[in-house]
Structures are given as structure tokens and as C-alpha cells.
Amino acid sequence: MNRISLPYGIDNFETVRTSNCYYIDKTGFIKELLGEAFSVNLLTRPRRFGKTLTMSMLAEFFDIRKDSRALFDGLEISEDQELCRQWMNQYPVLFLTLKDVEGNRFEDAYGLLKFVISSLCIEHSYLGESDKTDEDDKICFSRLKSRTGDVTDVQSSLFLLTRMMNTHYGKKVIILVDEYDVPLAKAGDYNYYEEMLNIVKRFLGMVWKSNPYLQFAVVSGCLRIAKESIFTGANNFISNSISDTHYQNYFGFTEEEVRMLLEDSGFPEALPKIKRWYDGYRFGEKEIYCPWDVINHVRALMQNPGAEPENYWIDTSHNNIIRRFIELPDINVNDKFEILLSGGVIQVRIREDLTYDIADTSEENLWSILYLTGYLTQVLPEDLPDGMKMERDKKVLRIPNEEIKSVFSDTVKAWFEDKIEAEDRREFFREGMHDTVGRERVRAV
Template sequence: MKDSRLYPIGIQTFSKLREGNYVYIDKTDLIYRLVCGASNYIFLSRPRRFGKSLLTSTLRSYFEGRKELFEGLAIERLEKEWTRHPVLHFDMSLGKHLDREELEHYLGRRLSEWEAIYGRDENALMVNDRLESLIKRAYEQTGQKVVVLIDEYDAPLLDVVHEERELPKLRNVMRNFYSPLKACDPYLRFVFLTGITKFSQLSIFSELNNIENISMDEAYASLCGITEEEIRSQMGEDIAQFGKRLGISSQEAFDALKQNYDGYHFTWPSPDIYNPFSLLTALHKGRIDSYWFGSGTPTYLIEMLRKFHVIPQEIGNRECVAADFDAPTERMTSITPLLYQSGYITIKSYSHFSDLYQLDIPNREVRVGLMRSLLPNYVQRPAELNTLVAKMAEKIYNGDMEGALRLMRTVLSTIPYCDNTHYEGHYQQLLYVIFTLLGNYVDVEVRTPKGRVDMVLRTPSTLYVIELKLDQGAEAAMEQIDLKEYPERFALCGLPVVKVGINFSTEKRTIEGWKIEDGCNTIQ
């Protein structure tokens, strides 16, 4: 690999990427299949930072006939004509936090950019009339059918999707803007829209009933994102260089990247898909970090989790039919559609018999990022818990659960709590968040033949079976573990099983005591 090889961090323009020496994962065979398909009206939903804007820009370059940009790519041998079409490309990503008048003004400015090229009908005053006139003018002046590309179509609506007063106003503006697309069908070659949330056919595209949603089509499962096969076939040297920077083998580097950034599936069956932004940023910076989660604070998501009363351990591990998650978020009755379409949970399996999908958090980056965002719900100074987590991680890694609990007791006693600390579930949630941040596997309410374990924590060397009590004593927690014979459920896991009984005190608002039994010794 040449030292000048660059990673396209934040680059969303296809021509800039191709004219520079940037890494590009060739998706143009799928693009050719898309533009030559039966439908000329296409919608694709993917989470933010998943390459939707680059895909839209690539389509623009293709329809503008810029053959030179596709040299050496799959589409070069597939396309023979390279017809140049007029392309109207609208980026809605900056149309956020606007009221109705500001949004109409924003759309007007976007139209003006193209009217400067094709002219404006002075009698067309409304944005829908101006778009219709613009499409017809572009067709008449070039003699070629027009391509309309709309990136992040839903951006102006995301912040108000559950506000009963503002949503209808902005929705009407957007519906009015998009309304000419069907009437202009004789003048259009291709219409492509991207977004995060699935559109509501009735609320925004009531006129455009011929649009095809390919978001869950198996043929286009890998259209955005980077597959494991693409990494192995096109980025082997990149992974080797990444491993050298970390002082680990290529396989260890690959495993670390997979654990943190892989795990997405937008249909089933589907190849394993990596978050492209996080993967490329990690390769560029030479370290593992929470790049995708850190690039946008999910304030809206946290508010919705609170609104729907979703506790941390209920975010993942959901079983439902497609209509429960591939649904318009404006009419959602649970948090599932928002979690799925935003990329915080993804498809993990599917049963043809029951038609049920298993949804879960895709990878470590998302799981840890979510837990960090939820910490302020439990304590008023969450930064101090970050330090606690780092110290606890080292102790648990070294098998010192007692030392980790002692640290937790000390730190929690000094941090002001938020409300609702007088029920057992609050402490279970807090402990779940902390243990998840440790980077270990953790699960709650795990079924056994005789009941449910409060929490199971698995490290590389040990499996901890944990029972929590509130104002009852650690002995009561340990008695329940023994009474329900919880350890027998995990006897075949291949790891030593350690029982941990923990008691929280509502008066002290921290851990009051614990018992740890590893089969040989008891620690209190």
C-alpha cells in the first residue's frame, strides 16, 4: 500500500473522491442494476453516515455522463452509451430546525441554484410550481429526460416528527414541494430519494404512489456500507497496516474492527455490513474509538427512550414482524422503528416459519455509546462514572470483582443521584449501564429453568451470575442464586462460574454489601 493512500473521511462528492487518491469500495455494479431496473422512482433508507450522500453524488456523476470518473470500476464495462442527462440534485440536510416560512425559503434557495442554469418562469411563485417549471425547462433545453436526486429528504422533519403542532405544517410544505414529481413523469428519467426514516406514503408522497422502497431488498442490501467480503478482498493491506500501528497481527486487527463496527443487516439474508464512517476513520487514525456515535449526539433518541419508558436493557433483543420496525416513525407506537431506522438496532436473524425478525444492537461501538448517553439519567455527574468504569475494567479483567465493587461503592456514595432511586430496577439499570461500559458481555433477566437471573456478566476468563437486592442484604441475594440453582444453567459455558450477591441501600444510595462465591471461597 502506498503511503499516499487516503481515506475519504467526510467526503461525500464522488468526483472529489475519484480525482484524489482515496479508497473507494466499488458499488457501481449495484448502481447499474438500480438505474436499469423496472422502476424509475426509488427510495432508500439508511442510518446517518452510511454513505447515502456519496451514493447520491455517484448517481449524479453517472447521469451527467462523466465516464472518466468511472474508469476501472465495474460499471465501465457494463455501460455503453453514457448519455448525459440534466440532473437536479437537492440536498435537504441543512434544512433542519426551521419553521414553515424558513423551510419554504430554504427550498426556494435550492431551486434558485438550478434556475440560474435553466431559467425561471416568473409566473411560478410556489415551490411546487417552480419545481415543475424547472423540470420542464431542463427537458426542453437539453432534449433529454431529467434526473431528480433528493438526499436526506426527511431532514426538515426529523426534529419535529412527534410534535403535533409543528409536524403537520412542515409536512405540508414538503408534500407540496414533492407533488410535481408524478405529474412530470413524461419528462423524468430517474427519481432517487434517500433518508433515515421510512416515508409515510399518505403524509408526504400522497401523489407519488409509484415510488419503490428498496430499503429491505436483498439485491441492494450492501448498496451502502462496507461488507466483510469487500474488506477482505479490497482492504487487506489497510488492515495489515492498521495492525502494525497497534502492534497486533492482521487477524487481531480485523477482529477488533469487526467487534466494534460490524453487525449491520438491513434485510435477511444479508452480508455482514460495517459502518463505513467508523471503519474508515479507525483506519485513518490508527485506533479504535466511538467515531459514529461521537459524530452526532442522539438527543432526540434519548428523549424518545424516555417518552416510551424504555430502560437500557430493553433497547436491544427485540422480536417482531417487519411492520413493527420498517414503519413510518411519525405514527410509531413504540420506539422500535426509530431505533432500527436510526441504526441503533439492526436485524440479527429471521424465522421464515413465524415471519419474525430478531433485532439487537449491532456492535460494541453502538452499545457503549448508548450507555454513555444514558448515564445522566442515573447520576448528576456522569463524568465521574467514566473514571470509575476505567478503574473497574482493570480490576474485573484481573479477576478482582471485590475490588471493583469496593470502588463502585465508594464512588457512588459521592455522586448525586437523579430521581427515582427507591426501587430495585433503578439500581439494576445503573449496574447494567456500568457493566456494559466495561466492554464485557452483559445481559439481564436471563431465563433459567427455575427463574430469571438479574444479571450475567461474561469476561474472557469468568462468567459472573449476579443477583441484586434493595435493602434486603447480600445474603438474601445469594440465597436466591442458590435456591434457583442459577449456576447450573451456565455449567456448559466453558468458563468458571462465580456467584455474586449485591445489596443496594436506599438510605446510602450505594452498594451496602456483597457476597462472592467462586466454588471455593466466599468474600463478604
């Protein structure tokens, strides 16, 4: 067994590199991103597939305040010296994550959003002291920093920060927003969706709607919120999802990368089990392993070479949506779930642009959520079962691996059983009421 340092639970690129952690090189993504030339780039992938680490990598590469040459030394992107000369540490960067902007009440989530904005202002406190930035902007900046700003201040905060950074540096700003859809997902769970949408669509929308201070934006999340809700007015906008072939190698591990990791850690014989449990996700035309699972299992093998695969990935962030589907009285998908659990496939329509307030209003949306969040994966035409033909505007889906099958077996199936029991109880009480009413009528006669 070879002792390597795994980046367990680390999603900060600088920490991974300076701690000498094992890193599978994904820096080629930078060159492909810059080759796109879109102003707003939305990247949607399931949880635990490396989105945050990728966003952190971008921040380290572009941020004008840093010298990142040592971090990228020896990696693929460093081979393109001209690109590095033009882009590495050449632009002001505003990097934020909305993963913690949540709560049971709107007031709680809104308070956390103000905290995120305040933290950004503290990180860029030089803007409040710069002799180049506007005095009125500094006053608003001070309110945001101290969390005393009003709703208008909050909604316009990112636009204000890009303007101040542009003025200070004399360069346009790169904006990186990680987990942009978490506030709306939680708002959908706790019934304050419209209130949060009203904040978020202006908070983010003002940044990419005719913003003269924006170089480009990269936005990551699990779902593409319908363009009418969040990305209205976004100029030169592109969305990249698990259905797209572009960037298909950059989120998650390919089989070649997993094989290399297992060789380097001394467990090459573990590949067949890891493949059964953690492979099977289809991004574009590429079969992808979940990196979170692979790293967790290799870590377990390093502690105990006889360790068996376990369920490391349960996407609790979308469990509430799925359970709400199952509890709806007019949606009955038991048969399709039984087909999936038996190793079969289903053919359904998929919507890739959803809003969290309508996510649980149709069966089509259920399959869309399960597909986009990693519970189900696409079957390519050449892999269809004998006799099955691909229908227009539909995708053929299956459970990707043993781990997700265990999630369905242990969790989703139990929810269906709860629903059936509840329906049986309701039917029992209805019949009891009918009997009681009948006896009362007989006595009355």
C-alpha cells in the same frame, strides 16, 4: 504501513476520483438500479453508510452536461460498454440535498428551502436564457432564483425545473433527492411538522405524480415516511430498506472490502478489533461494516499504529426522538434495554413506514426508529438463541457492535436514569403533599 489517501469526510464522487482517494467500487449499483425500471426509487439507510456519495456518483454518471468517462474508467460499470453508451452523460439531471433544511422555527427552515431552490436555479441558470423554454416559466424561474417566489412557486419549483429542462434538452429528466426526510425530522423535533409537511409533500409530490417530464427519481433518507404523507400518487414506486436483500452490498462495507482496505493500508491485523467495534449491521442477509467508522479508524491507525477503536458514529439526528420516547410516562422499556446491554436479543414488531409526528407515540415506533437508524440490527433465524422461535410479523433485534453498545451505555442509559430520578422526585413531592394535607386536616379537626 502503506500510505493511501482516504476519502475522509468527502461525499462528492468527482472529488474522490480526481483526488486519487481510496475508493471501494460501488458502481455496480448503477446497473442494478437501471434494471429495476421503477419511476420513483426510495433508498433508506442509516446515516454514515454512503448514501450521499452514491447519489453523487449517480449524478456524475447520468448528467448530460458532463463527460464522466475518466471518473468511471477502470470501475465495474465501465465494463458494460453498451449500458454506458446508452446512459452515461445522456440525461439532464436535477440533484439536490435537503440535509440543511432545518431550524428551530418553520420560518428558518422554509428560508433554507428557498435557498436550496435558488441554488438549483443558479446552477441551471441557462434555463432562464434558453430560447426553447416558455417565457412565463422564465418569469417564475427568476423569482425562484432571487428567492422572491411565493409558497406556490416553492411548492411547484421542482416540477417547473423538470419541465424547463425537458423543453431545453428534449429529454426526460432524472431527479436525485438526498436526505429528503431531514426537514420533517427537524420539524418533528421543534413542533412545526404539519407546516413543513404541507410544503414538502407538494414540493416533492408534484415531481413524481404523473410527471410527463420525469425519466426516473432516486430519493434517499433514513426513514420511509408513510406513503400517505409524501409518496401519495407516486406512480411505479418502490422502497428499498435495510430489510431488503436487493442492493444489500452497495451501502456500507462488506467484510471482504474491509479486509482489502486493511491490506492496502498495511493494517491487516486490525480486522478483529474493527469487526467487534464497527461490524454487525445486517442489511438484507449481508453483514455490513459502517464505512464512516472504518475510514476514521484506519485514518487513526495511519497517524498512530497503536490507536484503539473509538466511538466515531453518534446519530445525533435521531437522539431527540429517542429521548422523547424515554421521557414518555406510559412507555417503560427499561427491561428490554437491560437485555440488550447484556448482549441479549429482543423480539418486537417493526414499522418501516413512519411519520415523524407520530414517531414517539408507541413502543413499537421506538424499536422501529432504533432499527431503521442503525442503533439495533436484525438477527437472522439461523442465528437465534437456543430455544427462541421467530414470531410472525416480528423481528429479533440486538445491538450490532461495541460502538453502539457504548452509545447505549453512555447516553441512553443516562437518559433512563434521569427519567427515574425525575419520577422519584415527583413521587417524593406527591407524598409530601399528602402528608401536608393530612396534617392540615388534623389541625382543622
